[in-house]
Amino acid sequence: MKKLNNIMNVQLMRELGIVIVFVVILAILMILSPNAFARPANLMNIFKQASINGILAMGMMFVIISGGIDLSVGSIVALTGVVAASFAHPGEYPLIVPIILALVIGLFIGWFNGVGIAYGNIPPFIVTLGTMTMIRGVALIVSKGAPVFGVTDAFENIAGAFLFDTIPLLVVYFIVITIVSAYILTKAVFGRRVYAIGGNEISAAFSGIKVEKIRIMVYMISGLFAGFAGLLLASRTVSGIPTAGQSYELDAIAAVIIGGVSMSGGSGRWYGTVIGALLIAVIGNGLDILNVSSHYQLVIKGAIIIVAVLLDVKSKERTA
Amino acid sequence: MKKLNNIMNVQLMRELGIVIVFVVILAILMILSPNAFARPANLMNIFKQASINGILAMGMMFVIISGGIDLSVGSIVALTGVVAASFAHPGEYPLIVPIILALVIGLFIGWFNGVGIAYGNIPPFIVTLGTMTMIRGVALIVSKGAPVFGVTDAFENIAGAFLFDTIPLLVVYFIVITIVSAYILTKAVFGRRVYAIGGNEISAAFSGIKVEKIRIMVYMISGLFAGFAGLLLASRTVSGIPTAGQSYELDAIAAVIIGGVSMSGGSGRWYGTVIGALLIAVIGNGLDILNVSSHYQLVIKGAIIIVAVLLDVKSKERTA
Amino acid sequence: MVSVPILEMKNINKSFSSVKVLNDVQLSIQPGEVHALMGENGAGKSTLMNILMGVHSADSGEIYLDGAKIVNSNPKEAMAKGISMIHQELNPVLDMDVSENIFLGREIKKGTSGILSIVNKKQMRHETQKLFDAVGIDIQPSALMRDLSVAQSQLVEIIKAISISARIIIMDEPTSAITEKEVDILFEQIRKLRESGVAIIYISHKMEEIFSIADSITVLRDGQFVSSDNASNLNKDKLIKLMVGRELTEIFPKTEAEIGEVVMEVNNYSFKPKVRNVNFNLRRGEILGIAGLVGAGRSELVEALFGVHKSAEGSLFINGQDVKIRQTGDAIKNKIALITEDRKQTGLNLIASIEDNITIVSLDKLFPRGVINRHKEDEVVDKSIVKFGVKAASKKNKVQSLSGGNQQKVVIAKWLLTDPQIIIMDEPTRGIDVGAKRDIYLLIGELVKAGKSVLMISSEIQEVMGVADRILVMAEGRITGELERKDFSQEKIMHYASQFNRGKEDEETE
Amino acid sequence: GQQENGVDKYALMMSHMTNSFTITLSNAVKAAAEDLGVELVVFDGGQDVSKQISQVESAINQGYAGILIEPASVDGIKPAVTAASKAGIPIVTINQKITNQELADAFVGVEHVEGGEIEMKYVVEAIGGKGKIAFLLGPLGSDGQIGRTTGYYNILEDYPDIEVVYEQSANWRTDEALKLAENWLQTGVELVAIVANNDGMAMGALKAVEDAKMLDKIKIFGVDATDDALAAVAEGRLSATVSQSTEAQALAAMDALVKLANGEDVPSEIIVGHTLITKENVADFQ
Numbered sequence A, B: 001m002k003k004l005n006n007i008m009n010v011q012l013m014r015e016l017g018i019v020i021v022f023v024v025i026l027a028i029l030m031i032l033s034p035n036a037f038a039r040p041a042n043l044m045n046i047f048k049q050a051s052i053n054g055i056l057a058m059g060m061m062f063v064i065i066s067g068g069i070d071l072s073v074g075s076i077v078a079l080t081g082v083v084a085a086s087f088a089h090p091g092e093y094p095l096i097v098p099i100i101l102a103l104v105i106g107l108f109i110g111w112f113n114g115v116g117i118a119y120g121n122i123p124p125f126i127v128t129l130g131t132m133t134m135i136r137g138v139a140l141i142v143s144k145g146a147p148v149f150g151v152t153d154a155f156e157n158i159a160g161a162f163l164f165d166t167i168p169l170l171v172v173y174f175i176v177i178t179i180v181s182a183y184i185l186t187k188a189v190f191g192r193r194v195y196a197i198g199g200n201e202i203s204a205a206f207s208g209i210k211v212e213k214i215r216i217m218v219y220m221i222s223g224l225f226a227g228f229a230g231l232l233l234a235s236r237t238v239s240g241i242p243t244a245g246q247s248y249e250l251d252a253i254a255a256v257i258i259g260g261v262s263m264s265g266g267s268g269r270w271y272g273t274v275i276g277a278l279l280i281a282v283i284g285n286g287l288d289i290l291n292v293s294s295h296y297q298l299v300i301k302g303a304i305i306i307v308a309v310l311l312d313v314k315s316k317e318r319t320a
Numbered sequence C: 001m002v003s004v005p006i007l008e009m010k011n012i013n014k015s016f017s018s019v020k021v022l023n024d025v026q027l028s029i030q031p032g033e034v035h036a037l038m039g040e041n042g043a044g045k046s047t048l049m050n051i052l053m054g055v056h057s058a059d060s061g062e063i064y065l066d067g068a069k070i071v072n073s074n075p076k077e078a079m080a081k082g083i084s085m086i087h088q089e090l091n092p093v094l095d096m097d098v099s100e101n102i103f104l105g106r107e108i109k110k111g112t113s114g115i116l117s118i119v120n121k122k123q124m125r126h127e128t129q130k131l132f133d134a135v136g137i138d139i140q141p142s143a144l145m146r147d148l149s150v151a152q153s154q155l156v157e158i159i160k161a162i163s164i165s166a167r168i169i170i171m172d173e174p175t176s177a178i179t180e181k182e183v184d185i186l187f188e189q190i191r192k193l194r195e196s197g198v199a200i201i202y203i204s205h206k207m208e209e210i211f212s213i214a215d216s217i218t219v220l221r222d223g224q225f226v227s228s229d230n231a232s233n234l235n236k237d238k239l240i241k242l243m244v245g246r247e248l249t250e251i252f253p254k255t256e257a258e259i260g261e262v263v264m265e266v267n268n269y270s271f272k273p274k275v276r277n278v279n280f281n282l283r284r285g286e287i288l289g290i291a292g293l294v295g296a297g298r299s300e301l302v303e304a305l306f307g308v309h310k311s312a313e314g315s316l317f318i319n320g321q322d323v324k325i326r327q328t329g330d331a332i333k334n335k336i337a338l339i340t341e342d343r344k345q346t347g348l349n350l351i352a353s354i355e356d357n358i359t360i361v362s363l364d365k366l367f368p369r370g371v372i373n374r375h376k377e378d379e380v381v382d383k384s385i386v387k388f389g390v391k392a393a394s395k396k397n398k399v400q401s402l403s404g405g406n407q408q409k410v411v412i413a414k415w416l417l418t419d420p421q422i423i424i425m426d427e428p429t430r431g432i433d434v435g436a437k438r439d440i441y442l443l444i445g446e447l448v449k450a451g452k453s454v455l456m457i458s459s460e461i462q463e464v465m466g467v468a469d470r471i472l473v474m475a476e477g478r479i480t481g482e483l484e485r486k487d488f489s490q491e492k493i494m495h496y497a498s499q500f501n502r503g504k505e506d507e508e509t510e
Numbered sequence D: 001g002q003q004e005n006g007v008d009k010y011a012l013m014m015s016h017m018t019n020s021f022t023i024t025l026s027n028a029v030k031a032a033a034e035d036l037g038v039e040l041v042v043f044d045g046g047q048d049v050s051k052q053i054s055q056v057e058s059a060i061n062q063g064y065a066g067i068l069i070e071p072a073s074v075d076g077i078k079p080a081v082t083a084a085s086k087a088g089i090p091i092v093t094i095n096q097k098i099t100n101q102e103l104a105d106a107f108v109g110v111e112h113v114e115g116g117e118i119e120m121k122y123v124v125e126a127i128g129g130k131g132k133i134a135f136l137l138g139p140l141g142s143d144g145q146i147g148r149t150t151g152y153y154n155i156l157e158d159y160p161d162i163e164v165v166y167e168q169s170a171n172w173r174t175d176e177a178l179k180l181a182e183n184w185l186q187t188g189v190e191l192v193a194i195v196a197n198n199d200g201m202a203m204g205a206l207k208a209v210e211d212a213k214m215l216d217k218i219k220i221f222g223v224d225a226t227d228d229a230l231a232a233v234a235e236g237r238l239s240a241t242v243s244q245s246t247e248a249q250a251l252a253a254m255d256a257l258v259k260l261a262n263g264e265d266v267p268s269e270i271i272v273g274h275t276l277i278t279k280e281n282v283a284d285f286q
């Protein structure tokens, strides 16, 4: 019995290292700023601020577990936001049109990335760097370089409304997408295959897995989530901004990797990614509240990311 | 004999796929714009514009061959540029001071990255994302957020002068750094070990190679080259700009990967990286000269990168 | 002749995540002896050697070299003290050439400026060629490791280890991927080394090898020291009993199964240039062996049949039906399984759990609605683990942490879970201990008894002869001979296996 | 508003803090707050509207007496402004009007269009009303870029002999502007002026033109009156820059915000004019 207990603890520590780090950082911020940081309204606020990056990170997680990378998500956010806003002017189209358009465009770009990688055999970094550049251009062309504004109230409410008058819809979407992603990754056969192709593509192919198909689907998921994030950002900012979403891909990748997913693919847990996204939001919010000047914020933010992952790695090593 | 010839050609095609793609793109641009693009002065201009990215790419190449990634180079460029410019005001310090400072700072940041990765066991993406953020903050703090200007003519001449009145020194540096890098990578023991740890870290360790030491040195090279690039950029723009170098890391990585170095490490040739850097510069220059509008430039640039690598991959597959 | 041992390991203890894998183990090696280290899969042999090399650190225990206590904290330190090792899991740097791999970490330099001095490539290739010539191996020093076969890679590893002028050479299953011709080369080298006073620690699951080369034998069982004795005091049965803890009768138990109708017919199968116009058929309840020398194209043939190579040509009939197999999924649908020869590359996802590996091919069958039921999966996997005797602390552990033999069992478990009709096994017993080998032979027997058919590639002639009902022999991509069980003989197989020129002549007349 | 040590706390939301203009502006607002005896906290939006919205939302939770905002986007910031006015917190936009300006309590600043017009008027004069010119634009879609470029074309309507041959974005960046100008100079087109949306890009163009030894043929113009640009104007290398009268903006804005917080009325629009800076008057600004 004792042995079993031992093993369980070790396992927990191993997997939850980053959770502990996260809790410690939360605790420090609460002590430093009990009146502001720890207030429920602010905690809800953090959740809200984590949502868009969290949604992107969920898609990115599939891609990285499969052994790839998706740099195009930031540009997808911009393009889908611009297109959605263009179709959300009062009295023109029903609300469903911009929603569907954002999702379909995201899905399509993801499909394009996936095909380039799976059938073109082009490195994921190059394909998605290429689409990142191209799609940014398309967003600028579509919007003629200027933000698209004048959207309906209904459109604004997509991200701006509340559930039960208390929970921002943004947070609801984040939670729903997390649950769906976690389900697919851990319960669905598809998720198992994503891990398999990331872990050893050749052995996956020998095991009858259609590697190309899975690969394309993974990028489609990332594209779809990015399209949804673009819709949400446009709704939240009540406009489609062609320069929006710049370097969002870095934050999304960082959330995933802070959460313990390996860049080389094949491993990682969904809740790590959630913690990663929350950690990034907490740092930003906490430093703002502590009134750290913005230049020093960069230094501290960078340091916290490194130290958080260092502690995670070391806690795993100790228990290994 | 015929068979040998055959093998030679296949080998050449395999390795030179991207060279051919490059030549084709050059030819197209020459046809489209014979009077402007094809002029010797412009060709030298392209070389000049490729230099800073080329130097960063050379350092990045070592990192990627060793199986890592360095996102911090753009921020290093900013910090070393700001510091160098601060010590280059007329009548304050001898010219050697800003030069040494830029190189030492770059080297130190590279060392820090390397230690975090080799001994901290933190994923390269995280460590260098962390330093990228931190160093950007430091650059802003040091410069108080504004460009540092008022440098000596001697400082301006570091990048601005010419060799034999014809070859810009920038190009000379790029060539020298390329030669040194190529030498280290292909001829020196150190280069073998970089390939070895990138190709199979375990096997390298089993063979008695000090993997940690090599890893740290690789990041130091990248940091050193980035420090030098920062010095050159500050000299070229006659000021130290704390926001300079943003997303330079993406261009450097792109140059390396377009040149055929695999993101997973262990393989790649130096001249591929040179071609990669030149290709990026050629695209930018060609589109500017053809006066393609900024929006469409993005679309075309992204498409060319994807297509270039696709053609490279396919030509290799056919001959393999 | 008890002199001072060149190496002594005393009271070595080692645990991985609180699972004890070495318990007070001892080992004593005399200079100039070949000392076999024996034990079942997972007994702790590789772990003990990795501790000696400084790859792992022991939890407690001492190591003495020439009577003086030493500590190795990394392989470089061990190598500096004259200890080198051929690792069980091959570890080439794939994108480097052969000579660079052989001299990895100790490159021949032109200058003396440390790691910035020039590598003398020419000299390295020259020296490599000399090493190869001296033992009669035909591999180009300038060839990329990536382009070598498994067998050639293993030869390179062997040459690499013996070219380091070491006083102690550890050989952890050096012959798992090579055939008798190369084994002979290796043994010749081992004898030469022994004469010059080098001590060899030799690990293998091939009994014949042990008794032909070993001077003394130490046996481990479940991480415990069992015994250490002169080889002359032991015989095969005694040794097996020490290893397994019980007697094993009959190494090749042959189950008689009823051989029925043709289930698979292969017509004119080609995957050029490795496989040329292969024709054969396989019957229900039959064990069909494929013998041949390394590089004969046996693996490529079965890979082509399994849909791995898109450019393969030819027709295939399963139960009389013409089937098109364009991808591995098609083969699996037609109830074919392929247990590949290289478990690390093609067989397993090393960073996934034992459980995930075992069920990966059968997910669609187990969970037709696409949703995984953990309880059901656990049940199925528990059964497999018991059935195939996979030794592991938990099914949630990564396959990576298993001993080589246990990894092989996971591959077999994974494929048999798909309930295949035709089971192709490419070197299925590579790296497997005697007990487990016998279990696999028994399993093959059970399979054919249940009306399934087995196509088995093996480079161990004894094994094919012991197990198969019929043997095909391949050379240079063609089937050069076919033998019924009553006609089996080593000479005949070797005769067919070395019919080289036929292939070339055909090529020229084509 | 909430009182800590009896001093009112105000928030300044900057779109970003990474160039001379934003740094000067935030420092000037800080100085103005100090003069008025109130506390000021500066937030950096990092050029990301959604981040700026989050910051305003946080500030509303923290009980600031008033919010001064330099918007990261003229449209996108609307939800934040709405939330502030709902919470009864006075909000003033500075430097940049927003689309739904009526939601805010006041605007203090300049009109980018006017800045562009002032710059272009001087360009026209300097080149004698004809010739080929090139535009260096800020990030496409940014308010400064759109406003100033519109200003350029407003003036050019009356000058058919001036031809805009190049119009590309260098994203406010010196190095990009340098490359772009170098490439333009390769084409052999005889430019007489390069007109930049800001001084950072103007300085890049200046370097390219000087390197090509063509400063006698091509004149360079910028906006922002950064220190290095002023120095270049004084040396006669840069033809002109346009000041956004940063200090005046800051003072007026802080003053208006404090008045609003204390229940006083202020005009809903306080426009501070741009000032053209050339060699003649540069000494007054250095």
Ligand SMILES: Nc1ncnc2c1ncn2[C@@H]1O[C@H](COP(=O)(O)OP(=O)(O)OP(=O)(O)O)[C@@H](O)[C@H]1O
Pocket: C016, C017, C021, C039, C040, C041, C042, C043, C044, C045, C046, C047, C048, C088, C391, C392, C400, C401, C402, C403, C404, C405, C406, C431, C433
């Ligand atoms: N890195 C590791 N982490 C966890 N367990 C390990 C690790 N390495 C080995 N083990 C376990 O230690 C035990 C001994 O393994 P080892 O590889 O030494 O066996 P072996 O005697 O070499 O077997 P084989 O004949 O199959 O190669 C096995 O149960 C194995 O699962």
Ligand SMILES: Nc1ncnc2c1ncn2[C@@H]1O[C@H](COP(=O)(O)OP(=O)(O)OP(=O)(O)O)[C@@H](O)[C@H]1O
Pocket: C146, C147, C148, C149, C150, C151, C274, C292, C293, C294, C295, C296, C297, C298, C299, C300, C457, C459
């Ligand atoms: N040039 C090569 N490039 C890549 N893989 C190769 C190459 N040559 C052989 N291999 C692979 O190595 C494995 C073993 O090769 P080997 O030389 O044993 O060939 P084989 O034809 O399979 O021989 P055998 O008849 O012994 O099975 C096979 O899986 C084969 O696909």
Ligand SMILES: [Mg+2]
Pocket: C045, C046, C047, C088, C172, C403, C404
């Ligand atoms: Mg072993």
Ligand SMILES: [Mg+2]
Pocket: C295, C298, C299, C341, C426
């Ligand atoms: Mg084989």
